[in-house]
Amino acid sequence: MGKLEVIWLKRARGGPMHSVDEAVSVEGRGLEGGADFDRERQVTLIEREVFDRLKGELEGFVEPVMRRANLMVSGGIRLEGTRDQTLAVGDLRIHVHGETRPCVRMDEACEGLMDALDPHWGGGVHGSVLNDATIAVGDEVHWEDA
Numbered sequence: 001m002g003k004l005e006v007i008w009l010k011r012a013r014g015g016p017m018h019s020v021d022e023a024v025s026v027e028g029r030g031l032e033g034g035a036d037f038d039r040e041r042q043v044t045l046i047e048r049e050v051f052d053r054l055k056g057e058l059e060g061f062v063e064p065v066m067r068r069a070n071l072m073v074s075g076g077i078r079l080e081g082t083r084d085q086t087l088a089v090g091d092l093r094i095h096v097h098g099e100t101r102p103c104v105r106m107d108e109a110c111e112g113l114m115d116a117l118d119p120h121w122g123g124g125v126h127g128s129v130l131n132d133a134t135i136a137v138g139d140e141v142h143w144e145d146a
Contacts (some may be wrong), residue, residue: 002077002141004089005048008036009072017065025092025129031070040120044100045087046124048074050117058112065110067117069100069124073141080121082143090139092129100124125134 008017013035030042046069054062057082064072073079079096087094102117108116117123 001065002073002075004071004135004139004141005074006064006072007067008068008072009137010068011035011053017068019065022134023070024124025131025133025135027129027131030129034070036070041067041097041100041126042128043071043094044069044124044126045073045079045094046071046073047079049076050122050124054113054116054122058110058116060110060112062110062113064107066113067102068105071135075141077141077143082125086145087127087141087142087143091099092132092133092134092135093130093144095130096125096126097126098126100126 007020008018008033009025010017026032028039036042046064046067051064082096083098086098099121100123102114102123106113106117
């Protein structure tokens with residue numbers, strides 16, 4: 001089983017990421033209070049283990065918040081190749097639509113981060129919210145049975 005390590009919300013497009021202890025999801029809309037509410041990519045996720053590895057590979061200061069994702073999971077929850085699967089994060093269910101490709105904003109945060117995140121879906125995934133739920137840091141994370 002995996003774990004929800006961090007929840008981030010950005011209040012405005014392009015704005016700073018804010019770490020929160022819990023968030024409320026709305027079916028088909030996203031996370032309340034987030035700039036991506038009612039947008040195509042309702043929620044984005046990254047793996048803590050990817051950033052643990054990058055801290056040793058890149059010369060600059062690298063922190064997961066630089067990826068600008070909503071949720072960071074850990075504990076062996078691999079995101080690569082999970083298109084059309086359902087991830088359970090506490091009571092929340094997320095339908096994964098695909099890979100979140102790293103962009104130039106990554107290199108603005110840390111030189112080389114964009115290329116470092118490119119292989120093996122290192123930039124994480126994006127998906128849609130399948131149900132109303134409240135999630136909290138520390139919630140259990142697992143893949144739903146196919």
